[in-house]
Amino acid sequence: MTEVEELRARKPEAWRLKPAFDARILLLSFLAFCGLALSAHRLELGRLFSDVGSFLLASAGLKDGSSIGDGMSGLVTGMFPIVVDERTPIEYVDDLEVRLVRPFAHLEQVATAETVLDPDTLEIVTRETAKTFLVEPWGYLGLVLLKMLETVEIAIWATLFAIAASLPLSILCARNYSPHILVYAAGRTFVSFLRSVPELISALFLVLAFGFGAIPGIVALAIHSTGFLAKFFAEDIESADVRPQEAIAVTGAGRLAVLRLAVIPQVLPSFTGLSLYILDRNVRMATVIGLVGAGGIGQELKGRFDMFQYDRVGTLLLVIFLTVLLLDFLAARIRRVLI
Amino acid sequence: MPAKRSRSIASQASAGRLLSCDGLVKSYGDGPPALGGVSFVMEAPQFTVLLGSSGSGKTTLLRAIAGLVPLDQGEIHVTGVALTRANLKTVRRRLGMVHQEFGLTDRLTAAQNVLAGAAPDLSWSRLLFQAYPTPLRQRACSLLAEVGLTEIQANRKARELSGGQRQRVGIARALIGQPQLFLADEPVANLDPQTASGILALLREAVTVHGVGVLCSLHQTDLACQYADRIIGLQGGRLVFDGPPADLSPAATAALFAGAGAAAVPTSTAA
Numbered sequence: 001m002t003e004v005e006e007l008r009a010r011k012p013e014a015w016r017l018k019p020a021f022d023a024r025i026l027l028l029s030f031l032a033f034c035g036l037a038l039s040a041h042r043l044e045l046g047r048l049f050s051d052v053g054s055f056l057l058a059s060a061g062l063k064d065g066s067s068i069g070d071g072m073s074g075l076v077t078g079m080f081p082i083v084v085d086e087r088t089p090i091e092y093v094d095d096l097e098v099r100l101v102r103p104f105a106h107l108e109q110v111a112t113a114e115t116v117l118d119p120d121t122l123e124i125v126t127r128e129t130a131k132t133f134l135v136e137p138w139g140y141l142g143l144v145l146l147k148m149l150e151t152v153e154i155a156i157w158a159t160l161f162a163i164a165a166s167l168p169l170s171i172l173c174a175r176n177y178s179p180h181i182l183v184y185a186a187g188r189t190f191v192s193f194l195r196s197v198p199e200l201i202s203a204l205f206l207v208l209a210f211g212f213g214a215i216p217g218i219v220a221l222a223i224h225s226t227g228f229l230a231k232f233f234a235e236d237i238e239s240a241d242v243r244p245q246e247a248i249a250v251t252g253a254g255r256l257a258v259l260r261l262a263v264i265p266q267v268l269p270s271f272t273g274l275s276l277y278i279l280d281r282n283v284r285m286a287t288v289i290g291l292v293g294a295g296g297i298g299q300e301l302k303g304r305f306d307m308f309q310y311d312r313v314g315t316l317l318l319v320i321f322l323t324v325l326l327l328d329f330l331a332a333r334i335r336r337v338l339i
Numbered sequence: 340m341p342a343k344r345s346r347s348i349a350s351q352a353s354a355g356r357l358l359s360c361d362g363l364v365k366s367y368g369d370g371p372p373a374l375g376g377v378s379f380v381m382e383a384p385q386f387t388v389l390l391g392s393s394g395s396g397k398t399t400l401l402r403a404i405a406g407l408v409p410l411d412q413g414e415i416h417v418t419g420v421a422l423t424r425a426n427l428k429t430v431r432r433r434l435g436m437v438h439q440e441f442g443l444t445d446r447l448t449a450a451q452n453v454l455a456g457a458a459p460d461l462s463w464s465r466l467l468f469q470a471y472p473t474p475l476r477q478r479a480c481s482l483l484a485e486v487g488l489t490e491i492q493a494n495r496k497a498r499e500l501s502g503g504q505r506q507r508v509g510i511a512r513a514l515i516g517q518p519q520l521f522l523a524d525e526p527v528a529n530l531d532p533q534t535a536s537g538i539l540a541l542l543r544e545a546v547t548v549h550g551v552g553v554l555c556s557l558h559q560t561d562l563a564c565q566y567a568d569r570i571i572g573l574q575g576g577r578l579v580f581d582g583p584p585a586d587l588s589p590a591a592t593a594a595l596f597a598g599a600g601a602a603a604v605p606t607s608t609a610a
């Protein structure tokens with residue numbers, strides 16, 4: 001009797017069913033546990049738990065002082081109240097006439113007492129001096145909003161460039177539309193390479209190439225996004241329903257015509273969804289890469305953070321948070337309309 | 340088993356014939372052949388039904404004629420032109436295909452789907468922007484009206500249409516390229532009987548009004564007998580019946596649908 005016949009002959013009561021967990025899964029779980037334990041030891045993860053624990057105890061008043069609390073309290077107390085106005089001593093303002101006519105802008109005189117040594121009498125005297133400030137009540141908030149707009153613009157341009165580059169690339173990377181298997185392999189490799197470059201690192205080098213500002217940011221984001229979009233566009237093209245494609249091909253139409261009439265309409269909603277996701281992601285990443293000088297609000301944030309101006313950092317973080325929230329909401333609406 | 344017949348017989352006279360299939364053999368992997376030497380000829384534009392149970396090779400045969408399935412052996416000529424890699428587009432321009440699952444682009448409108456059938460005659464830039472010339476648009480509209488769609492339905496997305504309406508759009512799309520031969524693979528398998536009759540009546544009209552030859556696969560003997568001019572019976576990848584519906588005796592029908600996998604009754608029926 002062969003094995004198959006033996007199996008067929010067995011009574012239902014004697015059937016053996018596959019166990020939900022077999023030895024292989026148990027062994028793999030054990031190995032994963034060992035690996036994680038080793039890694040936790042190397043990274044001193046124990047300290048994470050003890051620090052968080054003492055911070056929680058300190059917050060509850062059961063313990064005075066914790067390393068996290070000490071580190072953060074300076075920052076948190078420094079952050080509030082946040083800054084929305086801009087006060088500049090008029091001697092530092094070049095274009096006073098222009099800035100004074102803007103809404104809410106006005107001059108303010110502040111009397112300051114100054115202790116100086118009188119050169120004639122050689123006595124120490126206190127002198128009253130009046131200092132004039134240009135006060136723009138919404139000045140700093142305005143600047144931050146402008147920087148935020150610049151960040152969003154960087155993200156939009158990067159996304160547009162990435163879409164434009166990844167459309168043709170995705171055709172080369174789709175197995176069923178690539179002109180040749182070698183082109184397919186080369187395209188896939190290239191796209192993987194683009195995707196493997198982290199934006200923060202490429203921005204670091206692109207700042208050297210293009211100088212500080214928006215351009216290195218746009219290029220860094222576009223490179224990574226192209227890699228991402230081309231990969232997923234290609235996979236959509238590969239998995240599109242073949243029946244309409246065959247129906248058009250059988251009329252004698254060429255591959256590009258089939259692509260246009262039977263593939264693109266079908267994958268368009270998915271393309272739109274992916275592009276919106278990348279736009280959303282690029283807004284967040286554009287903020288981050290500003291930290292290395294690639295323009296936008298991140299650059300401002302890094303500058304203020306390094307100068308310990310935590311009240312301004314507070315304004316910046318609030319604006320970033322609200323913008324990301326707003327864009328999330330907008331993206332959801334656009335998606336609903338388009339798809 | 341006469342898997343292969345003398346090749347010269349069909350090739351000689353293939354010119355002037357609508358379709359000639361000669362000794363078609365096709366196996367998938369190392370299973371039994373899906374087509375085990377099928378030969379037949381369609382001379383005039385007729386409604387020819389390929390009748391057979393599921394797995395008898397109907398889809399494989401129709402896809403082979405459309406150049407979608409590479410053959411192991413055999414030759415196909417459409418209006419005298421041999422189906423080869425080099426001639427693929429020339430042959431396909433003379434074909435129209437109607438699918439069991441309709442094969443429409445769901446997100447295009449019914450009218451856009453019909454116009455897509457004219458793709459081989461249009462420039463790339465016209466296709467890119469779907470800017471079709473006015474006479475072609477008018478032709479698409481009159482075809483849609485002919486298959487029974489209204490103006491409102493013509494502007495609906497294909498996925499918003501019922502099964503029967505979709506198949507009507509599929510027929511209009513196949514007609515717009517002015518083919519000489521229609522290949523229809525179980526065009527009514529997914530439809531209720533009443534809708535199915537309407538679709539088969541339309542395919543008959545393609546023969547009578549447009550002079551197109553129709554090769555349509557079916558697995559329902561009653562429908563085949565009702566609409567066909569000629570029935571070709573397939574079983575296990577072999578041709579086991581060929582003749583007008585009147586010749587299809589109950590015994591022949593029973594043999595045709597005898598248990599799948601049973602050896603085909605050896606017959607000498609051929610074109």
Ligand SMILES: Nc1ncnc2c1ncn2[C@@H]1O[C@H](COP(=O)(O)OP(=O)(O)O)[C@@H](O)[C@H]1O
Binds near residue numbers: 372396399400
């Ligand atoms: N893509 C495929 N791969 C492997 N076997 C296939 C494939 N398509 C069809 N077959 C086999 O070929 C035989 C004929 O199938 P098909 O042509 O689809 O018959 P029908 O359309 O009459 O149901 C069947 O046995 C089926 O299992």
Ligand SMILES: [Mg+2]
Binds near residue numbers: 397398399525
């Ligand atoms: Mg079939």
